[in-house]
Amino acid sequence: MFVKTDPQRSMLECEFLLPPEKRARLEKSWAEPFRQRVLPLVDEEVFRDAYCENNGRPNKSIRLLVCVHILKEWNDLTDEQVLDQLEYNLQWHYALGITAEDAHVCQKTLHNFRVILMGNDRAKQTFEQITRELAKVDGLKLGRQRLDSTHVLSNIAVLTRLGLFVETVTHFLRELRKEDPDAFESLDAGYARRYLDREGYFSDAKRAQARRRLPVVAGDVYALVSTFETDAAVRELPSFELLERLFEEQCEVVSDDAGGDDAESGDGAGDGDPRVKVIEPQTVASDSLQSPHDPDATYGHKGKGFEVQVSETCDDDNPYEVITGTEVNGAHESDQNAVEPMLDQLAESEMLPEVELADTGYGSGANIVASGQRGVDLQAPVPDPDAPPSTEHFTAPVDDDFSPAAGAESAAGPAAEPAADPDGPIDLSEFAFDATYHEVRQCPEGHAPERQDMAGDQVIATFSADHCESCPLASRCPTRVLASGQRQLRRAPANIATEVRQAEQQSGAFKERYRKRSGIESTNEELKGRHGLGNLRIRGKPRVELAVRLKSLALNVKRAMQFHVSNMAELAPCGC
Numbered sequence: 001m002f003v004k005t006d007p008q009r010s011m012l013e014c015e016f017l018l019p020p021e022k023r024a025r026l027e028k029s030w031a032e033p034f035r036q037r038v039l040p041l042v043d044e045e046v047f048r049d050a051y052c053e054n055n056g057r058p059n060k061s062i063r064l065l066v067c068v069h070i071l072k073e074w075n076d077l078t079d080e081q082v083l084d085q086l087e088y089n090l091q092w093h094y095a096l097g098i099t100a101e102d103a104h105v106c107q108k109t110l111h112n113f114r115v116i117l118m119g120n121d122r123a124k125q126t127f128e129q130i131t132r133e134l135a136k137v138d139g140l141k142l143g144r145q146r147l148d149s150t151h152v153l154s155n156i157a158v159l160t161r162l163g164l165f166v167e168t169v170t171h172f173l174r175e176l177r178k179e180d181p182d183a184f185e186s187l188d189a190g191y192a193r194r195y196l197d198r199e200g201y202f203s204d205a206k207r208a209q210a211r212r213r214l215p216v217v218a219g220d221v222y223a224l225v226s227t228f229e230t231d232a233a234v235r236e237l238p239s240f241e242l243l244e245r246l247f248e249e250q251c252e253v254v255s256d257d258a259g260g261d262d263a264e265s266g267d268g269a270g271d272g273d274p275r276v277k278v279i280e281p282q283t284v285a286s287d288s289l290q291s292p293h294d295p296d297a298t299y300g301h302k303g304k305g306f307e308v309q310v311s312e313t314c315d316d317d318n319p320y321e322v323i324t325g326t327e328v329n330g331a332h333e334s335d336q337n338a339v340e341p342m343l344d345q346l347a348e349s350e351m352l353p354e355v356e357l358a359d360t361g362y363g364s365g366a367n368i369v370a371s372g373q374r375g376v377d378l379q380a381p382v383p384d385p386d387a388p389p390s391t392e393h394f395t396a397p398v399d400d401d402f403s404p405a406a407g408a409e410s411a412a413g414p415a416a417e418p419a420a421d422p423d424g425p426i427d428l429s430e431f432a433f434d435a436t437y438h439e440v441r442q443c444p445e446g447h448a449p450e451r452q453d454m455a456g457d458q459v460i461a462t463f464s465a466d467h468c469e470s471c472p473l474a475s476r477c478p479t480r481v482l483a484s485g486q487r488q489l490r491r492a493p494a495n496i497a498t499e500v501r502q503a504e505q506q507s508g509a510f511k512e513r514y515r516k517r518s519g520i521e522s523t524n525e526e527l528k529g530r531h532g533l534g535n536l537r538i539r540g541k542p543r544v545e546l547a548v549r550l551k552s553l554a555l556n557v558k559r560a561m562q563f564h565v566s567n568m569a570e571l572a573p574c575g576c
Helices: 020-027 031-041 044-050 062-074 079-088 090-096 107-137 161-179 181-185 189-197 207-228 238-250 339-348 365-373 465-469 493-504 508-529 541-571
Strands: 144-152 251-253 276-278 298-300 303-313 323-330 355-358 377-379 440-442 451-455 458-463 487-491
Touching: 020 031, 020 090, 031 062, 031 090, 031 107, 031 541, 044 062, 044 107, 062 079, 062 090, 062 107, 062 541, 079 090, 079 107, 107 323, 107 541, 144 339, 144 508, 161 181, 161 189, 161 207, 161 238, 189 207, 207 238, 207 251, 207 276, 238 251, 303 339, 303 508, 303 541, 323 339, 323 541, 339 355, 339 365, 355 508, 365 377, 365 493, 377 508, 487 493, 508 541
Parallel strands: 144 355, 355 377
Antiparallel strands: 144 303, 251 276, 298 303, 303 323, 451 458, 458 487
């Protein structure tokens, strides 16, 4: 039964039982601002629909459980460590406003509450509501933010291709033996001998051996899929679905006369099925199965796992910065596709910035236009579309290192902007456009177009023949001359934004604005180091999303508490 936390305080709370000296020290620690500023921000009504309305046993305090999880991720603790701290740590008792008698939660309650947090976006709502209120109370400016991604790996082993096949078969056989013993006993005894009794034998191989053992395991995968494809009970097993997925993504059936690789002799594995061929590694999709223990993990240029998108404030006037938005994507997904979802999330949470700084992975004309349509100026370098492809997926034409060697800034001041060719063509950066690049305001000579239209996805701006005929820039103008003597600019908004940004990003002014972006790298390292995002103990995208939000919220709370503890120290009288 849902019951809100009783605001009535108890005389048995630790602050009333401690000696005055110890109580004074407690009130100068992080526990004081946590109690005063974080506890009241927890909106318990968000969780009402997760509990029944009858007269059953009341729920554990929602406020307590939310704040316990904040402290858990603040210190990157296990559940066992959390329960110990809750039982015996006076600072936790004081910060949470509980008595020693109430300082107890069982591990099952923590687990069940995390399940509740994952439902109906409750973790997202809690993160956004507390972050928004912290920013409001402490006067943080949200107008300038920076966006970046960091790679994380859930609690899985990084398997070789052979290891993936072996582990997937082993995972299926274990579940089959547990859930359907009769079906397991109907199999040839060789399967148990190869994958259960001698676990790891096939995957523990040198490269040359693995190349010959892989077809053997692929043949076993095909045989198992074929054996149980009509068995409704077995088909419902999650491990069988993974076995089918593995076969569909990495194998194909060929004609009998095509033959196959011979199995390695003497390994006790038998011959591979000649009808099964393992496809070339480079043809396997990047969103293919990477581990049977985490089907959501994918493969990208940073490795296996997930990409975590993080948006953070970055205003010079802020006493501290907070993470305003997070998103978890597959490792194979490009940062190019992350801009619009992140801005939509920030708009929904009422923390949308005016300026978003991002690296080249997010920079494109399409993203600049889409951001402008949302009222956001995306300050991200745009790669040259005509440049040869790089071996890296994302390369930045503007380096974060503005050293003299990089040609950006010297000790004497900002580097000089590149001189324009006086006889070269005019680029579109000398025209004036609206924020979404759907409207041409004026040409380099200050004349507005006579008429503007949209034809499909292109902007068509027509300029007066009278102005253009006498224009000193006519020979260099990128517009085309019409039979009437008028000139016309015809471009897609995304192409306009790309050309304008490519010119802007060479300037010292852009580099100076962009300098603030690199600060988010330390935030990513703080999340991965101090708060454990780099060493997750969970698997699956839903749980990774929950961990990212809780760790980001813990980081925000920690920074706020550090700020207020610092203020308390400055305001304290001498000798205290």
